[in-house]
Amino acid sequence: MVGISWQILFAIVGVIAGFVLTDKILDRKGYRSREILRRMELEELCSHLKSKYLVNVAAITGDKKIVNGVDDYELDEIRTLMRSMGNDEILLVSGSDYKYAMARKGVFIFIKGKFVSLEDFSKVWKLVKTSILGVEG
CATH class of the missing domain: 3.30.450.190 (Beta-Lactamase)
Incomplete structure (x- = not known):
């Protein structure tokens, strides 16, 4: 029973880490660029x-x-x-x-x-x- 709970916890942490890493990679590659509103000539x-x-x-x-x-x-x-x-x-x-x-x-x-x-x-x-x-x- 203790072994299964550690596996579930490890899987949840892995999924969250995967989402965070994917988000960072997409930001670096520029696929999810947010437009910065600024003054322009x-x-x-x-x-x-x-x-x-x-x-x-x-x-x-x-x-x-x-x-x-x-x-x-x-x-x-x-x-x-x-x-x-x-x-x-x-x-x-x-x-x-x-x-x-x-x-x-x-x-x-x-x-x-x-x-x-x-x-x-x-x-x-x-x-x-x-x-x-x-x-x-």
Whole structure:
């Protein structure tokens, strides 16, 4: 009876150690990377969104204009819509097509792309919100 309880205890410790080691290995290999939200410059933010999330981005400050895959007509249309509604943020959703625009601190950002769910879009939203704090208009 004593021999069986030691075997059970040894098996439980082995399973827990296996889970911990697997977790550490996955973190080191980068398979389970957590995105760190940090402040980014405008150019870095646009290139990061374009490469990682495959969205079209336009960012405008007083002296800079960065446009990747967005027409000037779309920019004028969304800015006019925001002015007429009196909002500084707007999200338009049509199926999996998302259009998001934000104007704060002298910076205007427009993001257009496809997202599977609102949860996926929220990752981009958090990234834009935290990085815009570092941009001075």
